Amino acid sequence: MTFWSAKGPSRPLILLVDDEEEILVALTDLLEDQYEILSTTDPLRALDLLREHRDVATIISDQRMPGLTGDQLLMQARGFSDARSILLTGYADLEAVVSALNQGQVQAYVHKPWDSDALRSLVGEVTQHCLAQRALRTEQALLRGLMEALPIGLVFSDRDGRCIRSNVRDEAESGAETEQAHFPESLWPEVSAMREGVRRSGQEERLVGEVLAEEGGKASTRWHELTRLALAWPEGASSQDAWQVSMDRDVTSRVVMESRLRQAEKLQSLGTLAGGIAHDFNNLLAAISGSLELLEDIADLDEASVALLRNAADSAQRGAVLTRRLLQFGRPREARLSAVSLEQLLPGLTDLLRQSLKKRGAPAVASPCALCVEDLPQDLPLVWSDADQLEMALLNLCVNARDAMADGGTVQISARIVDQKRTDLPAECCPERAVALDVVDEGAGMTPEIAARIFDPFFTTKDVGRGTGLGLSSVYGFLSRSYGEITVESVVGEGTRMTLILPVARSGQQRISQPERSGGTVGRSLKVLVLDDEAPVRMVTAGFLAQDGHEVTAVASLEEALNSVDPASRFDLAIIDMRMPEHDGLTCAAALQKAMAGLKVLFISGHTDDMPTPENGLLLPKPFTQDALRGAVAETMRNGNVSMEQRSVMEIVTRE
Numbered sequence: 001m002t003f004w005s006a007k008g009p010s011r012p013l014i015l016l017v018d019d020e021e022e023i024l025v026a027l028t029d030l031l032e033d034q035y036e037i038l039s040t041t042d043p044l045r046a047l048d049l050l051r052e053h054r055d056v057a058t059i060i061s062d063q064r065m066p067g068l069t070g071d072q073l074l075m076q077a078r079g080f081s082d083a084r085s086i087l088l089t090g091y092a093d094l095e096a097v098v099s100a101l102n103q104g105q106v107q108a109y110v111h112k113p114w115d116s117d118a119l120r121s122l123v124g125e126v127t128q129h130c131l132a133q134r135a136l137r138t139e140q141a142l143l144r145g146l147m148e149a150l151p152i153g154l155v156f157s158d159r160d161g162r163c164i165r166s167n168v169r170d171e172a173e174s175g176a177e178t179e180q181a182h183f184p185e186s187l188w189p190e191v192s193a194m195r196e197g198v199r200r201s202g203q204e205e206r207l208v209g210e211v212l213a214e215e216g217g218k219a220s221t222r223w224h225e226l227t228r229l230a231l232a233w234p235e236g237a238s239s240q241d242a243w244q245v246s247m248d249r250d251v252t253s254r255v256v257m258e259s260r261l262r263q264a265e266k267l268q269s270l271g272t273l274a275g276g277i278a279h280d281f282n283n284l285l286a287a288i289s290g291s292l293e294l295l296e297d298i299a300d301l302d303e304a305s306v307a308l309l310r311n312a313a314d315s316a317q318r319g320a321v322l323t324r325r326l327l328q329f330g331r332p333r334e335a336r337l338s339a340v341s342l343e344q345l346l347p348g349l350t351d352l353l354r355q356s357l358k359k360r361g362a363p364a365v366a367s368p369c370a371l372c373v374e375d376l377p378q379d380l381p382l383v384w385s386d387a388d389q390l391e392m393a394l395l396n397l398c399v400n401a402r403d404a405m406a407d408g409g410t411v412q413i414s415a416r417i418v419d420q421k422r423t424d425l426p427a428e429c430c431p432e433r434a435v436a437l438d439v440v441d442e443g444a445g446m447t448p449e450i451a452a453r454i455f456d457p458f459f460t461t462k463d464v465g466r467g468t469g470l471g472l473s474s475v476y477g478f479l480s481r482s483y484g485e486i487t488v489e490s491v492v493g494e495g496t497r498m499t500l501i502l503p504v505a506r507s508g509q510q511r512i513s514q515p516e517r518s519g520g521t522v523g524r525s526l527k528v529l530v531l532d533d534e535a536p537v538r539m540v541t542a543g544f545l546a547q548d549g550h551e552v553t554a555v556a557s558l559e560e561a562l563n564s565v566d567p568a569s570r571f572d573l574a575i576i577d578m579r580m581p582e583h584d585g586l587t588c589a590a591a592l593q594k595a596m597a598g599l600k601v602l603f604i605s606g607h608t609d610d611m612p613t614p615e616n617g618l619l620l621p622k623p624f625t626q627d628a629l630r631g632a633v634a635e636t637m638r639n640g641n642v643s644m645e646q647r648s649v650m651e652i653v654t655r656e
Helices: 020-031 042-052 071-076 092-104 116-149 187-203 251-296 303-330 341-357 389-404 472-481 535-547 556-565 585-595 628-637 647-656
Strands: 003-005 008-011 014-015 036-040 056-062 084-089 110-112 153-157 164-167 205-214 218-230 244-250 338-340 369-373 381-383 410-418 429-441 484-493 495-505 526-532 551-555 573-578 599-606 620-621
Touching: 008 110, 014 020, 014 042, 020 036, 020 116, 036 042, 042 056, 042 071, 042 484, 056 116, 071 526, 092 244, 110 153, 110 620, 116 599, 153 526, 164 647, 187 244, 187 251, 218 251, 251 303, 251 535, 338 389, 338 495, 338 526, 338 585, 341 369, 341 389, 341 410, 369 389, 381 495, 389 472, 389 495, 410 495, 472 535, 526 535, 526 556, 535 551, 535 573, 535 628, 556 585, 556 599, 573 585, 585 599
Parallel strands: 014 036, 014 056, 056 084, 084 110, 369 410, 526 551, 526 573, 573 599, 599 620
Antiparallel strands: 003 008, 153 164, 153 244, 205 218, 218 244, 338 381, 410 429, 429 495, 484 495
């Protein structure tokens, strides 16, 4: 057998110890063609050489030596060296031989003078035995280290399913017990089935199983991936008789990531569909809802007719909400992340949340659902989020809590600081801490099967016509985009806890508050240019403005708009659609502002997903009400540089 060192191939090392130089020379001449030789006449020096050369494989020692006998030398050497030993003696001293065998644990005894061939053969056998034992211990140490270091559970078992070796439990505990004891009890049927499957086919078996575990006093779900295969042992054994190895790996994080990926793919597919129809659909809704609103104002209708008109207008607005929700989580706008103070956001949101808890059709003064916002911790840090979308998420959760409490109840909102360890957060966030925002209801609760699906698009447990199944999907999408998470704990008959996990903003980040939602009126008559290629929307927009006393010119193209410019009677405001066949809204605005310096611009659009956000005017989504248009016109005339998109969405959701 050839052994290699760092410097290249080397031969086994032997230590010769004898007080007679002639014996050492003779032994060296006999063995040096096969081995590296160390030799000494001093047994104490021999111990030092053994300490310096840990790779000595065999010690050949004389028995009778001054200072230290051979059996004493070998006994001391056994304390720190695994070298095998051969005892030489020129005397028939039975007592010395017995002592050497017992204390020095020698492997062989040779009488002087020796037979050269026999001694050479004996040295080879003893040396190879030592080297084989070392190789075996090395393999054992490597296997033990590997099993201890592996982040997966390994269980070796025989043909009958008895554990041979495991890194799941201490070896002393395993013995010949069944391998099942090394796996979660809920997986025992699967373990047995996999063992039989490998025995029949000899092929690898794999499955992913769900395990309920206790973490911090709470039950949690973990996912384990089990892999099982047959070993080529005992040699020549069939698959029925071969030993097997099982590998148990906790893949909870992978399953969660795969679930998130599937959810994201669903949202993306739905967003692609929604984006394709949103512009045309919102233009239709704008024309319908606007025409109904104008008709109610100008027609002399009886009470029943007014009720029908309002019912149709409400349905059109709900269609707008549905379209916006599709776009919000399917092809969402980029989150405007910044440091948000929950101490400022929650109190300002309380009235809106209480309004959302009122049952549809119930008297405004007798809501069966109550809201309790608990006092926030004094040391509650800022969170890294989007204030507008966080507000929408809380509103959605409160609406769901309201609908879950058919007999009334209380919705509790509270915040707490939790520990976490994340490596995927941006530099603005603290990786060690997060804020948990709990929304707890006293409703009917959900089964685990339903709780696992509540974030799927269009999945709802509400009655037909009561929900779209998009609210929680939009919350999930917002949190995924803003480095947050949402967890669900629900017990049938007791209620549900929805927990938003929000990353903590590092100190020094700029704090923002929820922007004020102002409206109002202009207070004077304006000369307004309406530019929209959709004739029904153009008619409705012009009608809203005319009712407010403004002088309106409505055109379908940029060319018509430029032809309408009169230097002697300038326009105060241009209302421009963002998406038109020949020129987009930004191009039209630039051309008109070049012709009329100082012209205020209000943009309107059914969908702007693939268009740049206007920087020189406000954006009002279609469809809009007369009040929303009136407020947008007023704000445009005041400053014209604050986005109206989120305000309009909130107004529509509140009405819903």
